[in-house]
Amino acid sequence: MNETTASSTQLLRQINSDALLRFALQEQVFTAGEAMAVTGLTRATVLGVCDGLVDAGWLEEVDDSQAVGRSLKGRPARRYQLREAAGVVVGLDAGESYFTTIVADLRGRELGTRRQSIDSHALGRSGRGACARELIRLTLHDVGRTLDDVLLTVVGVPAPIDANGRSPEGKFWQLMNSGFASHLQGMVVVENDANLAAVAERAHEPSANQATLLTGERFGAGLIVDGRLLRGPRGGAGEMRFLDTLTAGKFVPDEGGTDGFGALARKWARSRIHSYEGKTMLRQMPEGEIKAEDVFQAAREGDPFAEDIIARLGARLARIAVVLSSLLDIERVVIAGGISRAIEPVLEHARILLPTETGLPLPELIASRFGAEVVVKGAIESALTQIKAEPNAFLPRAARS
Amino acid sequence: MNETTASSTQLLRQINSDALLRFALQEQVFTAGEAMAVTGLTRATVLGVCDGLVDAGWLEEVDDSQAVGRSLKGRPARRYQLREAAGVVVGLDAGESYFTTIVADLRGRELGTRRQSIDSHALGRSGRGACARELIRLTLHDVGRTLDDVLLTVVGVPAPIDANGRSPEGKFWQLMNSGFASHLQGMVVVENDANLAAVAERAHEPSANQATLLTGERFGAGLIVDGRLLRGPRGGAGEMRFLDTLTAGKFVPDEGGTDGFGALARKWARSRIHSYEGKTMLRQMPEGEIKAEDVFQAAREGDPFAEDIIARLGARLARIAVVLSSLLDIERVVIAGGISRAIEPVLEHARILLPTETGLPLPELIASRFGAEVVVKGAIESALTQIKAEPNAFLPRAARS
DNA sequence: GTGGATTTATTTGGATCTTATATTTAGGTC
C-alpha cells in the first residue's frame, strides 16, 4: 500500500505533492498559475506534481469549454479539480440513544445523512458496531457510494478517548466506545463527542481559545486552547466533575457533575416541585413526566418556578465560564447539542452573573447554530482536517481508469 | 542574514541539516555511522551535511588522539562535536525583587550564574532593562564570553505573556515586562515565569500532563497538556483567580487569588493571631514581622496555630489539584519556587484531602527539586528547546576562521 | 615489517527533482 518511508530523494516531491493537494482540497477548480502563487513552485514543477496527482486518482483535469470569466488573453490555462470519485468521508455520532451519519465529499459538502434511534444497552458493544456499519452502508447507498469509497470514518462517542482511541475502564464508557474500528471498513478514528463538537465550532467560527459544552443529557466539554484540542493522557480533558465538589466547599462525590443542563432541568423540576410553594403550570402534568423541554417552555411563558430553574442553570454556566476564562484564557463558551436551540434564556442569566468588576476579559457565551448535528458535523470536519494534514497518507479510491 | 525562504531545491538539505544538528545538540561526540543510524541517511550524505555544519561554525571535527574505548578494528571514524565557541544561551529570571541569570552552553551545561536584588518600582521599566543587560554582561564576563556569543536569551517575568511576548494592560504587568528585547542584544524571548518553571519540570521529569505552581509571593501556574505549554491569546492560561470566586459560592472580587502560598501563610498568620485562642509560639514576635518561613518553621515544631494554617493551605492546594485533574487530566502537580523546600507538610495535608472514592485517578502532588532556580533553569531549557526546534534559524557565532 | 581483515572515507555514476531559459502552442484581436 503506502510506502512506510519514502526514500529521502522522493521526500521533496512528497512535500510538494501534499502542499498542492491541500490547496486542491480548498479550491473548486484551479489553474497551475494559482497553484504556483500558493506553493511558490515553478510552473513546470506544479504541472509535474499535478500529473502525478491525476495519475494517483486525486485530481482530474476539467475541460474548459465553459471557461467563464477567465481572462481571455493568451493560451488558456489547464484547470484541475478534485476528482469527485476520489472518495468520501463519513461522520458518525454514536450516541447512547441514537446514531447519526453524514457522508460528505472531500470538500465538505454534505451528500447524505441518516438518523436512527437505538437502544445501546440492549444492543451491547457488538450490536452498536453492527448497527453503525449498517447505517453507514445505507447512507452511502443513498448517495450512490460504497464502503470502498470511504477514505476515513470519524466516530463520536460519549466517553473519554485517549490518543489511541481507547477509553478508561467503566461499563458505560466501554459500551459507548464499542470497538468501531473492527466493525467498520477502512480507516476509523474514534473521538469524544464534545471534542468533535468543539471542532465543528472552531471550523464555523475560528477562535484560538474556546470551549464547547455539550450539555444535554450528559455533560462534556471540548477545549480548544491555542488552536489545539486538549485531550489528556486518558482523554479526560474537558471533564467537569469538579464543579459540585468545589461549590460544596468540601469534597463530596458529586451527583450533578456528569449531568447536562437538560438532565439537570428535568431532575431539578421533578424533585423541587413538591416543596415549591408558588404557582406553576408544571404541576399540571404528572411529576414523572416533566421533561427538560417542558421546563424551558414554561420559562418562556413566564412561569416563576421554571424561571428559577433557568436561573440556577445560568449560575452554573457562569461558574463554568469563569473557571474556563480564568484558567485557560477561554474567549468563547459555546453551548452545543440539541439543547442549544432553547438555551438562550440560560445564557442571558449567566451573562448577568459574570463578574465585571475584576477587570478581566469576559468570555462570550453563545449558543451553537448546529443544533443536534454538532457532533456529526464535527466528525466530518475532523475527518477533513486529518486528510488535509497528511493527504498522501490516504489513498484515493479508484486510480485512473 | 538568514535567507527568509530557501529555494525548494535546498529544502531537503535544510531538513537533513536540522535533523543532524538536533542530534549533535544531544550527543557529546558522534561519528558519521551513529548519525547515519539516527537520520537514516547515507554515509556520503551525512558527511556532506557535516561538512556544511563545520563550515557554518556549528560543528568541529575532534582529533581522535584519545580514541578511548572505540572499537579497535578498521579505519577510525571521523568524529564531530558541537563547537564550543558556537554560542551560549542566557536565561534570566526577571522577578519583582531580584534578577537571576544563568549562562549555559548549547548542551545545557551551566557555565555561570549570578543573582542580584533589585527594587523594580524604583528602577522602572528602563531601569530593569538596563539592570538586566548589565547582569547578563557580568555573567558572560565571568565565563569569558561576550554578548556576541549569545544565540538566544529567554527572560521570565511575573506577568501574563501572549504569543508575541506582550502583556495585558496593567501597571504592574507592564513594569515587569520591561521591554527587554530593546535592552538586550540578539534574539530575546520573554515568557511568563510559571510557564518557564513548567518547562523546567517537564525537562526534569517528562510527563505529558502536569501543572507547575509557582506560589511564593505571587501565584502563577504553568500548564502542560499533551506535552505542550498552554498560553491563551492574552497569555492568561494558568491564572487561578477563580479559586476564591468559586469557593465563596458567589462572585466576589477575590483577594487571595493572586497571592502565593508564601504570601497567604504570612497574611493569614498576621490577621488571625489575635483571634486565635490557643497557645502559639508565633505570638512571641511582633505581629508585623511574622514571615512565611516562621509559620512553616513553627508548624514543623508542632505549633497548632501554624499547623492550622498549613492545613488551610493544603485544602487550597487540594482544590486546585482536583480542578486541574478533572478539567485537564493533569497527572502531576508540582509546587515550585523558593517555597518548594518547605512545602512538604502542605502536600501531605492536601494528599489526604484528595477524594479517593470518586474512582478518578488522583494527581501526584510533589515539590520541585529546583528551589528558587526553577524559573531561570526553565529559561535555559526553553532556549535550548527553541534552538533544537529550528537550529538553522540561529547563526552560530564566528564561523570557521 | 608484510599481508589480510575490517571499518570508514572518498570518489564516481546515476536517478530524481527543481529551476531557468528558450520554444511551442492555443486562443483571441485587428
Add this chain to the structure above:
DNA sequence: GACCTAAATATAAGATCCAAATAAATCCAC
C-alpha cells in the same frame, strides 16, 4: 492571415541523494 498574450512544453543546468566501487587507515596475525 499577421500579431499579441499567457500558458504549456522542451531543454539544459544545478542541487541533492543513493548505490556501488575505490581508496584509506587501523589492527592483527604471522
